[in-house]
Structures are given as structure tokens and as C-alpha cells.
Amino acid sequence: MFAGLAIACSISMVYHKNPLYSAISLVGVFISLACIYVTLAAPFIAAVQVLVYAGAIMVLVVFVIMLLNLDEDKPLTNLRYLYAVGAVLGMTLLAQTFFIFYAVTKTPNTPVENSTAGLTLNIGKSMYTEYLLPVEIVGILLLMAIVGAVIMSRRLSQPQIELVKAKEDFEAYQERHDY
Amino acid sequence: MEPNLATYLGLSGILFTIGAVGVIYKRNAIGMFMCIELMLNAVNLTFVAFARYYGDVTGQLFVFMVMAVAACEAAIGLGIFISFFRNKISVDVDDASILKN
Amino acid sequence: MEQVIKTVFPIVVLFAGATVAFGAVMGVVAYTVLAERKVLGWLQGRIGPNRVGPWGVLQPFADLFKFIFKEDIAPDKSTKFVYYLAPIVAVTAALIPMVVYPFGPPIISVDWSFLPFGLGEGISRLPLVLAQIDVGVLFVLGVTSVGVYGIALAGWSSNSKYSLMGGLRSSAQMISYELAMGASVLGVVMLSGSLNLSDIICAQIYSPYKWFIIPQFIGFLVFLISAFAETNRVPFDLPEAETELVAGFHTEYSALKFALFFMAEYVNMFTVSVMCVTLFLGGWYVPGLSHIFQFGTIPYALISVGAFFLKIFLFLFLYIWIRGTLPRFRFDQLMSFGWKFLLPVAIANVILTIVAIWAWNVMGWSQAVPCSN
Incomplete structure (x- = not known):
């Protein structure tokens, strides 16, 4: 569910010409990713994700967009070949994604039981030692x-x-x- | 469907692709910046997923590092955009092709 | 059938708890609005609202009905979708932290075996908090920082210069004071060794000075000041500054959407008061109460919840009092105060705390705290 939300938000981010709409969509992506992190037993990372990305970086971006009062994104004029480049790159990456999708099915498919990796204590410990x-x-x-x-x-x-x-x-x- | 490691990696790959295509299509420096953030987040997702499936703290720690670097990038990048906007009244990367003012 | 009831029961309990918590918060918020008008009236030698009900106690409901029945206006040139989204974002972000408020101590003395279908089996304690989140402090800080989008987007989408100014000011102000706020909380987190709000209260109970306001007085002051700034209250109400910006970010809003912004502001006030009380004033903890009632009994819990709300009312009164007393900052003063004074003081406090904890460990005075909520 959150994955679908994340994909929808990211598509709308790229699709919208108005930078402020893109920024709102990106905030949606970040928040749904934070929810995914919670399901992956990483509450600390999720909280930091909301705090740093949604709370600080994107507020700065929105601030700059409002400050500069940007207008709509112009379509490409003299760099039309970039469309083709983008399409090729997208196709390649998607193919790669599906390749990974199939390759990975052979590797560990069950999460480690009672993982304590996400606890703040453990993150802090390894952060200041290892x-x-x-x-x-x-x-x-x-x-x-x-x-x-x-x-x-x-x-x-x-x-x-x-x-x-x-x-x-x-x-x-x-x-x-x-x- | 019960999500497994492949699901998360697939999601991350799709997000990364969208971000990469977005960087190429956007002509607006802030739009490109946001696409790059999206790509970084896709990578973070793989880190967290691997950390979960191998029960290791390293992945989550490097997500933390990536976030710090992204914050640096935001500060510097937006500083550049503002000073560029002061000179050119635009943040289109096409207008940044001239080296002298 | 029995199986169904057994699976549904925890969800029902959770919903009931959420409803009670929501009702309590909303009630406090509604009467904070009334109290604000009353106290401001008294401070200025007026009576305040006194027409609706005895001493005006029904005024919040009258206001609510007025807001609901007013005409809903959207400016012609506004960006409609964002314009409608903004108040929803603001109020949602304000309400979500409610799930981690520790309202009171767990009740452990009641025997739940009288419940039918064996529902009481295995329930030994009833925590008076909706969710024990391991990173409660970060959660509250993060979610409240999302609330700034409500204000910024409202300012942008209204397509009015006053609103835009308000939105810009608000986002700049929020970013600046969030840093000081986070840094001031760090001292408490280091002393208690946990980000869980219940564990922080527990650490205060077992610490020698009972309330963290004593060792963390500087942190408390910084937190309080930046909390005023985060909630856009006087003397930091630059985003709405009615003498300069008409009404700031909500100039173009009317009826229920305006009511949502209004509600979000007061819920945010409540949230930062809860954080203040929990982090620095021991939350629900009343020193010496365990000599009279045993910990975990119902009277103990009731008195603790009462003390919790009493402490919160103290802070809400402080808000109103300061609103009636202080003038507003100028914007450059606000920025230089936040960056050049508050943030260095907060960081100095963090360093001081680190040195103190280190010294305590070296001297061997520190003791392990048995906290595992």
C-alpha cells in the first residue's frame, strides 16, 4: 500500500511542471517511505527520515520556491535529444530492476527473527565505536x-x-x- | 502478498528509475535537485531492507550518513540556486551555460 | 464467535482509548480558547465573553457553530487543491503526536478476569498511553515539523501577498527554531538514556532530583522559548502579525477552514505543553504520592492524570499571560535571536550536560536506572 503511494507520488512529482506541486509530491514519497521503514523494523530511521527530509530539507526547498516565486518548468527546446536519452535510460534501469527482482528471489527471503538492529541504542553504539x-x-x-x-x-x-x-x-x- | 526482500528492492529500483528519468527531463534546477533526493531515498530503501533481512545495523547507519550528506547537498544547492537566481532571474539549468556574467 | 471477539477486542479497546484521548484533548483545546479570551480580558480590565451560558462557558460551542455555518469562500485566483489541502495538513500534523502522550501511570492492580469470554486473560497492566513508541521524542518533533507545510502551502495557494509573506516567514521561523528545540531536548535525552516518553518519566522518578527542570534549567528555558516560536504565539507570531500582514497566512481563509487552522494552533500549544511537562516537569509524576496510594492503583492513576493536566494548564496559562504582556519581535530580531543566541545556548547546554555526566561517571555517583516500560 505504501509502496503504491510512494510510486504514485514520485510519478506525480516528475509529471508536474509546477515546482511546488513536485515538492508536495516528494513530501508524500518521503512520508510513505518512512512508513515502509517502520514496517521494516527501523523506527529510528523512520523518525529521522520525517524529521530531516520532510521536516527540514523539503521545508527549505518549499521556502526557496516561494521566495523565488518560480514559474512553470519550460519544455526542452534546444536539447530535444535528451528525451530519447531519458527514455533509453529509464528502460535500461527498469530492465535492471526486473533482473534484480528475479535474481534476488534466491537469496534470504525471511527477515531475521527479533531483529534488534533498528533500536536507537544499537545504532548509537555502533555509530560511536565501529x-x-x-x-x-x-x-x-x-x-x-x-x-x-x-x-x-x-x-x-x-x-x-x-x-x-x-x-x-x-x-x-x-x-x-x-x- | 507477503512482502519479501525482492519487493523492497523492486520498489527501490522503480523509484530510482523515476528519479533518474526526472533528472533528465526537468530543466528546472530545483526540480532536478528533488529528483536526486528521490534517487538517494531509493538507495536508502535498499539499505534498510538489507539491514532488515540480514539483521545488521550497518545498513541503517549508512542511511543516516546518506541523510547527512543529503542535508549538506540541500544547504549548498539551495545557496547556489539563490545566488544564481539573483543574477539570472531564473533557475533553469539551460541559462547556466555561460561562464561569465 | 469467541475467537472473533477475542481478535476484535484489542482493536475496540484501542479505539476507545483513542476516542477518550481525542475527546480530552479537544475539550482542553476548546476551553483554552475561552480561557484565553477570559484571561486576556482580565489582563486588560475587561470582562471577556460572558453572554453564552453562565460566565460564557458555552462560548466555544457557539464559536464552533458560527464557523460551521459561515459561508465557505475560496479566492478566485487561488490554487484550489492546495488551498483545501493546507488546513487538513496543519490539523492532521497537530493531532498525530497525541498517540504518544503519556497521560498517566499504568494501572496494574485491577483484576480483569471479570470480563466475559476470558478477555481479561493475560492483561496485567493497562497503560494510559496509546502507543509506546521507541523514538517518541523524535516522533513528536518530526510530526510537528510537518505542520509547517500547512502554513506555508496556505500562504502560497491563497495567491495574496500578505499570505505569501506569512507563509515565508513561518517556514523560515520554524526551521530556525526547530534546531534550538531539538538541541535543548538533547540534554534530557542524555540524562534519561531513552527517547521513549514513558522511559523519560521513569528516569525522572528514579533520578535524585525528581524533575529534570532542576539539572536542565537552561534546556528548559530554551525549549520553552522555541516552543513559543514553533507554535507561532506572541511574541513570535510573525506569520500572522495582524498589524503588518492583516492576518498572515490565513488572511484568505474563512469558515471551517479557518477553524481548522485555529484548532491546529491550539492543539500545537497543547502538544508543546505536554512535551514541556513530560520532559522537564516529570509528566504525571507527583513526588511523594506513592506513600499515600500504592503505585498502579486506580486512585494513584487518577491523581497522576489530574496532576498531568494541572501542569499542562499551568503552561497554557503561561502562553496566555505572555500573549497579554509582551510585544512582537521584528523579523530580523527574531532570526538573530534564534540563530545567534538560542542555538549557541542550547549547544552549550548539551556540552555542559555531557561534561557533567562524564564527571558523574568518573566519580562513580551514577546509578543504573531500572526503567523498562
Whole structure:
């Protein structure tokens, strides 16, 4: 049921030209995936999925869409061959999917009984012992992303602003004198 | 039908395909960004499914990593979109083909 | 036949519990609205609503009927589907956290064997909570953060500049203060070693200081302030700011859809009050009550539930009191307050807690807490 919901939402995401509709559909995909994670005995991952993806990333995306007041997506004009590329790629991936679907039927088909892997305690334990290095790397990556985002979205650096202001003042002064 | 590992992998594959095709069809940078997020989620689904069927914590842990990376990507990507929009009044990737302003 | 009854019975019990919880929350919400108008009236030297019923106690019902019978207007240029979706999202996201509220202690003294068909077999305890979710705190934070879509989409779909401004402000505000909120909860989670709300209450009972507000006072203040911001209440009600934006995101909404937004706001207030009480004030726990009544008996449970609601009313009153007292922030002040003051303070609190726990472990003062709800 959630799988069907996820597929429907993702198709509608790609189909809609309006970015805001796409964003809403994507939120639908995320929430249905979170429900699937709960059925897969991973409540922690499900909660983080809702919190991070639906709660933070997509809110940011919606915020940016509203801030920039984007219009509809234009159809391809000069890159028409991309349609063909997309179709071929889609077909290949789908074929691959079905191949996997049949190949996997031979591997373990019953979930491990009483799996404790999804418990917050176990995730935390292995996160800070066995996988400490990846966690540290991800932390540094996040820090770099924060700094990068701040620098990127700054308008102009201070000296540049002063230059622009000085130029404007000068032009205004000239105008007054011409008058 | 009782879902098994193949079901989850199939679902993940379908979602990944939709995301990949979407990246190619969308001309809008934010749309492409969302398709990439969809692909990442499809991969996450395989991680969680394998973690469930092998009773191992590693899969779930790497989902966590993927989410952190996706958050970085969102922050940086949206920063780029905003500064690009300030210069071009559009977020179409076709308009980003010029290297100088 | 007996088999059918046995399978249906737990579902029926669950539904009955959900109905009771829903009714309690809705009743509290309805009377919070009335209390807000009354208290605001008193604060401003007025009487408040006093026409419908004695002292105006029937006012919420009058309001409800008014909302239902008003004409339902949708703006001509609005995006209809999203316009109708937004209030539903808002109210659903506000109501879902209800399933993890720990209303009271489990009742374990009652013998259920009097029930027919052997239904009472194996039932030793009746927990006064709908679902024991292992990640309760994250669940509540996550689901309430979905509620911002309701506001943002309402602002966008109304196709009005005031609404759009309100929606934009709201999404920016929610993202900013969610970080501080999450970081302030971390201290409590570390002290109790669990994300389950019932386990957190249990950890508080066994801890030497009974309520986490004592070791986590900074965290409590940060949580309270960011909770005000998350629920869009004065002094952080920038999304609706009636002096600047007419009514913000719900300018174009009328009748029942407006009522849904209104309800979502008050249910959110209730939710953050529950979180405040559960995380910092010991939830339903009354210190010393187990000397009078035995744990698990019905009077113990009743008094505990009463204490739980009393604590919540305290917070709801605080909300109303602050609304009647403080002016509104400016938007840049709001942002710099959240990012430059609240978030560093919350992170400092987390670091302080880590150091304190480490010191306690080194000194050998910490003791294992027998919590397994």
C-alpha cells in the first residue's frame, strides 16, 4: 500500500511542471517511505527520515520556491535529444530492476527473527565505536556545508558594497550639479 | 502478498528509475535537485531492507550518513540556486551555460 | 464467535482509548480558547465573553457553530487543491503526536478476569498511553515539523501577498527554531538514556532530583522559548502579525477552514505543553504520592492524570499571560535571536550536560536506572 503511494507520488512529482506541486509530491514519497521503514523494523530511521527530509530539507526547498516565486518548468527546446536519452535510460534501469527482482528471489527471503538492529541504542553504539571515522567525516562535511552555504548566499562583501555606494553617491552628486 | 526482500528492492529500483528519468527531463534546477533526493531515498530503501533481512545495523547507519550528506547537498544547492537566481532571474539549468556574467 | 471477539477486542479497546484521548484533548483545546479570551480580558480590565451560558462557558460551542455555518469562500485566483489541502495538513500534523502522550501511570492492580469470554486473560497492566513508541521524542518533533507545510502551502495557494509573506516567514521561523528545540531536548535525552516518553518519566522518578527542570534549567528555558516560536504565539507570531500582514497566512481563509487552522494552533500549544511537562516537569509524576496510594492503583492513576493536566494548564496559562504582556519581535530580531543566541545556548547546554555526566561517571555517583516500560 505504501509502496503504491510512494510510486504514485514520485510519478506525480516528475509529471508536474509546477515546482511546488513536485515538492508536495516528494513530501508524500518521503512520508510513505518512512512508513515502509517502520514496517521494516527501523523506527529510528523512520523518525529521522520525517524529521530531516520532510521536516527540514523539503521545508527549505518549499521556502526557496516561494521566495523565488518560480514559474512553470519550460519544455526542452534546444536539447530535444535528451528525451530519447531519458527514455533509453529509464528502460535500461527498469530492465535492471526486473533482473534484480528475479535474481534476488534466491537469496534470504525471511527477515531475521527479533531483529534488534533498528533500536536507537544499537545504532548509537555502533555509530560511536565501529563507524567512528565515517561519523567524524560526515560531521566535517556538514560543517563545510554550513560555511559554504553562508558564503554562497551572502550578497556582496563589505568593500564591494562600499564601492557601489560611493559610485551611487557620486552619480547623484553629478546629477544634482547638472540640474 | 507477503512482502519479501525482492519487493523492497523492486520498489527501490522503480523509484530510482523515476528519479533518474526526472533528472533528465526537468530543466528546472530545483526540480532536478528533488529528483536526486528521490534517487538517494531509493538507495536508502535498499539499505534498510538489507539491514532488515540480514539483521545488521550497518545498513541503517549508512542511511543516516546518506541523510547527512543529503542535508549538506540541500544547504549548498539551495545557496547556489539563490545566488544564481539573483543574477539570472531564473533557475533553469539551460541559462547556466555561460561562464561569465 | 469467541475467537472473533477475542481478535476484535484489542482493536475496540484501542479505539476507545483513542476516542477518550481525542475527546480530552479537544475539550482542553476548546476551553483554552475561552480561557484565553477570559484571561486576556482580565489582563486588560475587561470582562471577556460572558453572554453564552453562565460566565460564557458555552462560548466555544457557539464559536464552533458560527464557523460551521459561515459561508465557505475560496479566492478566485487561488490554487484550489492546495488551498483545501493546507488546513487538513496543519490539523492532521497537530493531532498525530497525541498517540504518544503519556497521560498517566499504568494501572496494574485491577483484576480483569471479570470480563466475559476470558478477555481479561493475560492483561496485567493497562497503560494510559496509546502507543509506546521507541523514538517518541523524535516522533513528536518530526510530526510537528510537518505542520509547517500547512502554513506555508496556505500562504502560497491563497495567491495574496500578505499570505505569501506569512507563509515565508513561518517556514523560515520554524526551521530556525526547530534546531534550538531539538538541541535543548538533547540534554534530557542524555540524562534519561531513552527517547521513549514513558522511559523519560521513569528516569525522572528514579533520578535524585525528581524533575529534570532542576539539572536542565537552561534546556528548559530554551525549549520553552522555541516552543513559543514553533507554535507561532506572541511574541513570535510573525506569520500572522495582524498589524503588518492583516492576518498572515490565513488572511484568505474563512469558515471551517479557518477553524481548522485555529484548532491546529491550539492543539500545537497543547502538544508543546505536554512535551514541556513530560520532559522537564516529570509528566504525571507527583513526588511523594506513592506513600499515600500504592503505585498502579486506580486512585494513584487518577491523581497522576489530574496532576498531568494541572501542569499542562499551568503552561497554557503561561502562553496566555505572555500573549497579554509582551510585544512582537521584528523579523530580523527574531532570526538573530534564534540563530545567534538560542542555538549557541542550547549547544552549550548539551556540552555542559555531557561534561557533567562524564564527571558523574568518573566519580562513580551514577546509578543504573531500572526503567523498562
